[in-house]
Amino acid sequence: MGRCCSYTRIFLEALRRENLHFPHPPRGKYYLVDAGYPQMKGYLGPNKDQEFKPYDDDEDKLPSDDEEENATQDVCEERHPNLEMDKERDSIATLLMLRR
Known part of the structure; x- marks a missing residue:
């Protein structure tokens, strides 16, 4: 099993077990998660249908x-x-x- 799958399993199990007191986002807010995590209420991952476009080719957007x-x-x-x-x-x- 890949590392990403292991992290996802641990994350979901921590959410499920109330006795672990895993921090949940406040109502109406969300936490950002990596692309490997499932999309679910309160946890926002990147849109898989949208291609990431780095700013490297636009001098105005570079720091x-x-x-x-x-x-x-x-x-x-x-x-x-x-x-x-x-x-x-x-x-x-x-x-x-x-x-x-």
Whole structure:
């Protein structure tokens, strides 16, 4: 089974089990999910019928050097929370596997 399928199974199981207290989006809001996750109320993935068109060929839409430098700095600062999310995901996955 591919990694994407495993993540999807863990995600759906976490949603199903109320005792895990998985965070759901507030009513009328949604969380963005990756293309591999199912489309469902409150969770919005990309439209599979629409082709992604990068901005690389349009100079007006590319960030300036200053914006790019700030974005790089932001990504570095965001790595720490991503590690926390990885640990949280692994913790949920472990709980799900142990309760089978």
